[in-house]
Amino acid sequence: MRRAGRRAAPGGAGGADPRRRWIAGVDIGGTNLRVGLVPFEGGRPAAVRRERSRTERGPAHVAARVAAMLRDAAGEVEPGSVAGMGVGVPGTVDRKPGVVRETPNLGWRNAPLRDLIGEAAGLPVALDNDANCAAYGEWWQGAGRGAERMIAVTLGTGVGGGIVIGGEIYRGASDAAGEVGHTSVDFAGRLCACGSRGCVEAYASGPGIAASAVEGLADAGDSVLGAVADAGDGRVTGRAVCEAAAAGDAHAVRVLAETARILAAAVANLVNLLNPDLIVIAGGVTAAGDHLFGPLGREVRRRAFRSAVDACRIVPAELPGTAGMVGAAGVFKRTAYGHV
Amino acid sequence: MRRAGRRAAPGGAGGADPRRRWIAGVDIGGTNLRVGLVPFEGGRPAAVRRERSRTERGPAHVAARVAAMLRDAAGEVEPGSVAGMGVGVPGTVDRKPGVVRETPNLGWRNAPLRDLIGEAAGLPVALDNDANCAAYGEWWQGAGRGAERMIAVTLGTGVGGGIVIGGEIYRGASDAAGEVGHTSVDFAGRLCACGSRGCVEAYASGPGIAASAVEGLADAGDSVLGAVADAGDGRVTGRAVCEAAAAGDAHAVRVLAETARILAAAVANLVNLLNPDLIVIAGGVTAAGDHLFGPLGREVRRRAFRSAVDACRIVPAELPGTAGMVGAAGVFKRTAYGHV
Numbered sequence: 001m002r003r004a005g006r007r008a009a010p011g012g013a014g015g016a017d018p019r020r021r022w023i024a025g026v027d028i029g030g031t032n033l034r035v036g037l038v039p040f041e042g043g044r045p046a047a048v049r050r051e052r053s054r055t056e057r058g059p060a061h062v063a064a065r066v067a068a069m070l071r072d073a074a075g076e077v078e079p080g081s082v083a084g085m086g087v088g089v090p091g092t093v094d095r096k097p098g099v100v101r102e103t104p105n106l107g108w109r110n111a112p113l114r115d116l117i118g119e120a121a122g123l124p125v126a127l128d129n130d131a132n133c134a135a136y137g138e139w140w141q142g143a144g145r146g147a148e149r150m151i152a153v154t155l156g157t158g159v160g161g162g163i164v165i166g167g168e169i170y171r172g173a174s175d176a177a178g179e180v181g182h183t184s185v186d187f188a189g190r191l192c193a194c195g196s197r198g199c200v201e202a203y204a205s206g207p208g209i210a211a212s213a214v215e216g217l218a219d220a221g222d223s224v225l226g227a228v229a230d231a232g233d234g235r236v237t238g239r240a241v242c243e244a245a246a247a248g249d250a251h252a253v254r255v256l257a258e259t260a261r262i263l264a265a266a267v268a269n270l271v272n273l274l275n276p277d278l279i280v281i282a283g284g285v286t287a288a289g290d291h292l293f294g295p296l297g298r299e300v301r302r303r304a305f306r307s308a309v310d311a312c313r314i315v316p317a318e319l320p321g322t323a324g325m326v327g328a329a330g331v332f333k334r335t336a337y338g339h340v
Numbered sequence: 341m342r343r344a345g346r347r348a349a350p351g352g353a354g355g356a357d358p359r360r361r362w363i364a365g366v367d368i369g370g371t372n373l374r375v376g377l378v379p380f381e382g383g384r385p386a387a388v389r390r391e392r393s394r395t396e397r398g399p400a401h402v403a404a405r406v407a408a409m410l411r412d413a414a415g416e417v418e419p420g421s422v423a424g425m426g427v428g429v430p431g432t433v434d435r436k437p438g439v440v441r442e443t444p445n446l447g448w449r450n451a452p453l454r455d456l457i458g459e460a461a462g463l464p465v466a467l468d469n470d471a472n473c474a475a476y477g478e479w480w481q482g483a484g485r486g487a488e489r490m491i492a493v494t495l496g497t498g499v500g501g502g503i504v505i506g507g508e509i510y511r512g513a514s515d516a517a518g519e520v521g522h523t524s525v526d527f528a529g530r531l532c533a534c535g536s537r538g539c540v541e542a543y544a545s546g547p548g549i550a551a552s553a554v555e556g557l558a559d560a561g562d563s564v565l566g567a568v569a570d571a572g573d574g575r576v577t578g579r580a581v582c583e584a585a586a587a588g589d590a591h592a593v594r595v596l597a598e599t600a601r602i603l604a605a606a607v608a609n610l611v612n613l614l615n616p617d618l619i620v621i622a623g624g625v626t627a628a629g630d631h632l633f634g635p636l637g638r639e640v641r642r643r644a645f646r647s648a649v650d651a652c653r654i655v656p657a658e659l660p661g662t663a664g665m666v667g668a669a670g671v672f673k674r675t676a677y678g679h680v
Contacts, residue, residue, distance in 0.1 A: 173615050183612055194645070269524060312513065
C-alpha cells in the first residue's frame with residue numbers, strides 16, 4: 001500500500017505525535033526564496049523568512065540556504081517540532097524521484113532538489129510545481145476552502161494556473177496540467193514566450209500589459225505612460241500601467257479594460273470546459289478589486305453558458321504572497337499522511 | 341449507500357441474471373432517432389433501428405416511438421433480454437429527476453423524458469447529454485479504451501465535447517462541463533450561435549466551414565464553390581467544401597487548412613490545460629484522415645508544451661454513428677450497476 005508506506009515516512013502514523021506542530025512551506029521563485037512554518041492543522045505561516053533567490057549559484061547552494069533559513073525559523077518556534085517540508089518551484093517537476101526537470105526562470109535542468117534539500121535540512125521533503133502549490137494553498141486555507149472543483153489563476157510576471165478537483169491537485173498525464181496562462185484566446189495573435197500565439201500570458205501578465213500599453217502609445221494622446229517610455233530607462237511596466245489607471249490616465253484605463261476582456265475570454269473558456277464551482281484570481285492586479293472583478297464577471301457572463309456561469313463564483317485570492325508556502329506545506333502533508 | 345441502491349434498481353444485483361444480455365442505447369438527435377442493443381459486456385450495437393426524429397411532435401410522442409423501436413429491436417434478438425436503457429439528448433440534462441432542461445435543437449424545455457420513456461418501454465432508463473454519451477462510448481468500446489484522461493471532440497452541425505477522467509464522465513458543478521465547441525480561440529472573432537465570439541464551433545462545424553468558404557469567395561479565383569453559391573439554392577455546405585478540397589479546389593483546400601489551424605489552437609488549449617492521454621476527434625470531417633490529422637498534429641505540437649504533447653495521442657474516433665448509442669448504454673450500466 002503506497003499510501004500507508006508514505007504515511008509512515010516522516011516517522012510515525014496516528015495523530016498523537018506532539019512534535020508534529022509545523023510543516024515548513026518553501027517557495028523558490030526567480031526573485032525570492034520564502035520559507036515559513038505552517039501549522040500542522042492549517043493556518044497562516046509563522047516565522048516567515050525571505051531572501052533573494054540567487055538561483056544562479058545552483059540547486060545545492062539554494063538547498064543549503066533553505067536549510068539554514070528553516071533552522072532559523074524553527075528556532076523561533078520550537079526546534080524539533082517540524083514534521084517535514086513542502087517545496088514549490090517554477091517549472092516541471094518529476095515528483096517520484098523529486099527532480100526539477102526544467103525551470104526556465106531558474107536555469108536548472110534535472111536537479112535532484114528534493115534529496116538535496118532533504119539531506120541539508122534533515123527532514124522529509126515533497127517537491128511540486130509552484131502554481132500547483134499556490135492553487136492547493138488557496139484550496140486548503142484560502143479562498144477555495146470547500147470547493148469541489150477549483151481553478152486558480154495567478155497574474156504576475158507570468159500567468160500561472162492550478163486545478164484542484166475533489167481535494168486533489170489535477171496533474172494530468174505528465175504532471176503538466178493547469179497551464180491556464182498558455183491557453184490561446186487569439187490563435188493568430190501576439191507571440192508568446194512559450195512559442196505559441198495569443199496566450200493569455202502574452203496579454204494579462206505584467207510584461208503583457210506593458211506591451212499593450214506601449215503598442216497603443218502612438219494613438220494615446222497625452223498619457224503619462226508616454227513620459228515613462230521616453231525617460232532614460234524607457235521601461236513601461238505592468239505596475240506603471242495599473243498606477244496610471246488608478247490615477248485616471250485614459251490610455252491606461254483602456255489598456256486595463258482590454259486586458260480584462262481578454263482575461264474574461266480565457267476564464268469563460270474554463271467555465272464552459274470545466275464547469276468549476278470556483279475560480280480564484282491571484283496576483284498584484286487583484287488589488288484593483290471591483291475595477292477588475294466587475295468587468296471580468298460581466299464579460300464572462302456574456303460569453304459563457306448561463307448554467308455554468310450561475311454555478312461558478314469568481315473571487316480574489318485570500319493568501320497573497322503566502323499561498324505558495326501554505327500549499328507546499330499542504331502538498332507535503334497530503335503526500336506524507338494521505339490527507340490535509 | 342447510493343451506489344448499492346442504484347445497483348438494485350434494475351431488479352437484482354450480482355452477475356448471474358441470464359436475462360441481462362443487452363442494454364438499449366438510444367440517441368435522440370435533431371435529425372434522427374437511433375435505437376440499438378448493446379451487448380451487456382460491451383460491443384457493437386445489434387438490431388439498430390433508425391427513424392426521422394420528428395421532435396416537433398413533443399417528448400411524449402418521441403418516447404412512444406422509442407418504445408416501439410425498442411420492442412421491434414428486442415424481438416429480433418430475444419424479448420425480455422434487455423436490462424435497461426440509456427438515452428442521450430442534445431441539451432442540458434438534470435440527471436437526478438431525469439429531465440431535459442433545455443435543448444435548442446429539439447425545442448423542448450423541462451421535459452421529464454426519463455420517466456416518459458421508462459413508462460412507455462417498461463424498463464429502467466438513464467438520461468444524459470449526447471456529447472457525454474458519445475465520449476463515454478468511445479472510452480468504453482472505441483478509440484478511448486484504457487485512457488485515464490480522455491477528451492472527445494465531435495465535429496458536426498455543432499462542435500460537441502466530452503471529458504472522461506478515471507473512467508467517469510467529468511460533468512462539472514452543474515452537468516455543463518465539456519463544451520469544447522464553445523471555447524474561444526479568437527476573443528474578438530466571428531459571432532457564435534451561443535452569443536460569444538470566436539468559439540471553435542463558429543469555425544470548425546459544418547456551417548462554420550461553409551461560412552469561411554463563402555467569406556473568402558470574392559478573392560478565391562475560380563473555385564467550384566463560387567458556382568455552388570451562385571446556383572439556384574445558393575447553399576455552400578461544409579460537406580461541399582470537403583468534397584471540393586478532395587477534388588483539388590485550391591480555395592477549398594485553403595479553407596480546410598485554416599480550419600485545421602483554428603481547431604489545433606483549441607486542441608492545444610486542451611493539451612496545456614488538461615494534459616490528457618488521449619484526444620479523440622469524431623465527425624464526418626475525420627474521413628479526411630491524414631489530410632486532417634497530419635496538419636492538426638503538427639500545429640498542436642507547435643503550440644503546446646512538449647511534455648504535454650508527448651504524453652497525448654490525437655486519434656480519430658472508432659465508433660462513427662454508433663458512439664452515442666454505445667455510450668448511452670454504458671451510462672445506463674454505470675448508473676445501474678456501478679461499473680461498465
